[in-house]
Amino acid sequence: MIDPIALHRSLLTVDTHIDIPWPEGPSFLDDTRRKVDLPKMQKGHMAAGCFAAYVPQSPRTPEGNGGAYVRAVAMLEFINTMGGSKARVCKSVDAIEKAHRDGATIIIPCVENGHALGGEPERLAKFAALGARYMTLTHNGHNALADSSNPRLDLGDGPSLHGGLSPLGREAILEMNRLGLAVDIAHVSKASMMQAAEASRTPVMSTHSCIKALCDNPRNLDDEQLDALRDVGGMVNITAVSGFLRAGAKPEQVTVSDYVDHLDYAVKRIGLDHVGISSDFDGGGGFSGWKDASECPAMTEELVRRGYDEKAIAALWGGNFLRILRQAEAAAS
Numbered sequence: 001m002i003d004p005i006a007l008h009r010s011l012l013t014v015d016t017h018i019d020i021p022w023p024e025g026p027s028f029l030d031d032t033r034r035k036v037d038l039p040k041m042q043k044g045h046m047a048a049g050c051f052a053a054y055v056p057q058s059p060r061t062p063e064g065n066g067g068a069y070v071r072a073v074a075m076l077e078f079i080n081t082m083g084g085s086k087a088r089v090c091k092s093v094d095a096i097e098k099a100h101r102d103g104a105t106i107i108i109p110c111v112e113n114g115h116a117l118g119g120e121p122e123r124l125a126k127f128a129a130l131g132a133r134y135m136t137l138t139h140n141g142h143n144a145l146a147d148s149s150n151p152r153l154d155l156g157d158g159p160s161l162h163g164g165l166s167p168l169g170r171e172a173i174l175e176m177n178r179l180g181l182a183v184d185i186a187h188v189s190k191a192s193m194m195q196a197a198e199a200s201r202t203p204v205m206s207t208h209s210c211i212k213a214l215c216d217n218p219r220n221l222d223d224e225q226l227d228a229l230r231d232v233g234g235m236v237n238i239t240a241v242s243g244f245l246r247a248g249a250k251p252e253q254v255t256v257s258d259y260v261d262h263l264d265y266a267v268k269r270i271g272l273d274h275v276g277i278s279s280d281f282d283g284g285g286g287f288s289g290w291k292d293a294s295e296c297p298a299m300t301e302e303l304v305r306r307g308y309d310e311k312a313i314a315a316l317w318g319g320n321f322l323r324i325l326r327q328a329e330a331a332a333s
Contacts, residue, residue, distance in 0.1 A: 002304050004297065004301040004303075004304040005297055005300075005301075007300060007304070007313065008045055008296070008297045008300040008301075011045075011047065011300070011313070011314055011317050011318070012047050012096070012097065012318050012319070012322075013045065013046050013047045013048065013296060013317040013318055014047065014048040014050070014106075014277075014317065014322065015036075015046055015048070015049045015050065015277065015278055015293070016237040016276060016277070016321050017050055017110075017112075017239065017278045017279070017280050017283070018049045018050060018279060018281050018283070019051075019052055019054055019112075019280070019282040019283035020051050020052070020054075020075070020079065020082075020282065021282070022054070022075060022078075023074075028082040029083075029084055034292075035279075035281035035282050035286055035291070035292040035293060036049060036279075036281045036292065036293045037293075038086060038087055039294075040292050040293040041293045043293075043294040044292075044293045044294040044296035044297060045296060045297065046105075046293045046296045047100050047105065047106055048105075048106035048107075048318065049106070049107065049108065049293070050109075050110045050133070050134070050278075051082065051108065051109060051110070052110050052112040052283070053071075053073075053075035053110070053111045053112065053132070054075070054112040054139070054283070055071050055072050055075075055112065055116040057115055057140060057141030057142075057152055057155060058115070059155060060115075060119075060143065060144055064115075065115075065118030065120075065144075066118055068113075068117075069116060069117065069118040069123060071116070072116035073126060073127075073130070076111070076131070076132060077130060079107065079131075080109065080130060080131060083105070083107050086105070087104060087106070087107055088104040088105070089107045089108075089109065089131060090106050090107065090108055090131075091131040091133070093322050093326045096108065097322075108131075109132050109133065110132050110133055110134045110207075111127050111132050111135040111136065112135075112136040112139060112184075112187075113138060113139035113143065114135060114137045114138060114143055114144070114146065114169070115138070115139070115141075115144070116135070117144075117145070117172065119168065121168065121171050121172040121175045122175070124175050125179060127181070132181060133182060133325055133328075134181055134182035134183070134184045134205075134328075135181055135183070135184060136186050136187055136207065137172075137183065137185060137187070137188050137192065138187045138192070139187050140152055140187065141155050142155075142157050142161040142162070144169075145165065145168055145169035145172050146164065146166065146169045146188050146189070146192040146196070147160050147161050147162055147164060147189040147191060147192045148187055148188060148189060149187055149188060149189050149190070149218045149219055150187070150218055150219065160191070162192075163191060164189065164191035164192045164194070164195040165192055165196060165199065169196075173196060173199050174199075174201070176200075177200060177202055177328070177331055177332070178332060179332055180328050180329045180332030182202065182204075182205060182324055182325055183200045183202070183204040183205070184206065185197070185204050185205070185206050186207050186208050186209050186219075186239075187219065190222070193206075193221075193225055194224075194225065194228055197231075197232045198232075200232070201331055202324075202327050202328045203229075203232050203234035203235070203324055203327055203328075204229070204232060205229070205234045206221060206229070206235075206236045206237060207278055208237055208241075208278045208279075208280045208285075209236055209237070209238070209239060209244070210239060210241070210244035210245055210262045211226075211236075211238070211262045211266060212225075214245075214261060214262055214265055215244055215245055216247065217243065217247065219241075219244055221236055223269060226270050226274075227269075227270060229270060229274055230269075230270035230271060233274075233327070234274065234324065235273075235274040235276055235321065236266055236270075236276070237275075237276040237277060237278040238259065238263045238275065238276070238278065239279065239280045240280060240281070240286055240287060240290055241280050241285050242254040242286075242287045245259055245261075246258055251286055251287045251288065252287070253287075253288070255289050256287075256289040256302045258287075259287070259290065259299070259302075260299075260302050260306060263275060263277070263303075264306065272315060272316070273320055273323075274320065275316060275320065276316055276317075276318070276320045276321045277299060277318075279293075299317075300313060300317070303316065
């Protein structure tokens with residue numbers, strides 16, 4: 001019989017997408033009203049979190065592009081200071097694994113929305129130097145790299161801008177491959193996702209999406225997309241946004257069981273090696289039973305209840321994600 005709490009405490013658990021307060025907010029080191037802070041991570045034995053330098057889509061103008069890049073750099077610099085002496089910012093899988101052996105809480109920087117490049121893929125080198133381990137190609141709204149799953153009518157978006165990836169988007173993906181950044185296809189259109197899976201020399205992943213067959217939302221992945229992730233060795237990290245889990249549901253109406261239904265579907269469709277866990281805490285994620293980082297053990301308890309063994313749970317809670325990062329590192333020139 002597996003003791004889920006003892007198992008959970010032993011795992012290198014990774015939440016693959018978390019937002020941060022910006023430009024001002026409470027200290028990460030204090031117990032706050034945020035869904036993720038250091039005390040909550042420690043209470044919930046969340047070993048590692050990917051903290052996003054999130055750039056909202058703005059007009060694709062010189063002013064919008066410049067502001068997006070400045071914001072992304074400032075946010076990455078801030079993420080690098082979050083842990084102080086009590087947590088460790090890690091910029092490689094080896095560093096992540098060593099920090100876990102040392103008992104340190106782990107901070108993994110990342111970038112959300114390729115608009116952050118301001119149309120200049122060479123700026124990815126700055127993001128990599130600041131420790132970013134992946135970049136999400138779009139957010140809500142088309143950008144210079146790719147079409148989004150959620151066009152922004154207020155920015156003049158039609159259903160498609162590029163028909164998927166733009167030539168600049170393909171250039172950015174190759175530069176990410178060169179630098180060792182993983183390619184995140186959360187938020188992109190289906191055409192962008194399928195083209196990115198083919199264009200990247202390393203496996204692509206969605207760091208925070210759910211399953212379209214269970215909840216018909218533009219942000220969710222259909223079976224063809226799931227199969228494409230499997231075929232390139234990529235993965236989907238199921239996310240805790242209530243509206244992506246159950247159509248029209250409020251957070252208090254969604255449960256851990258609803259979440260694991262999506263995870264189960266993906267495992268059965270594309271295999272255990274291609275599925276992981278994320279929350280999108282402080283970016284819209286959280287529901288009854290997993291409302292913040294302190295309640296992470298509830299996920300492990302449900303996985304044990306459904307018959308997942310220790311090896312499988314370790315893979316879902318971070319092992320598969322770290323494999324994708326390591327493949328990206330290995331392919332870097």
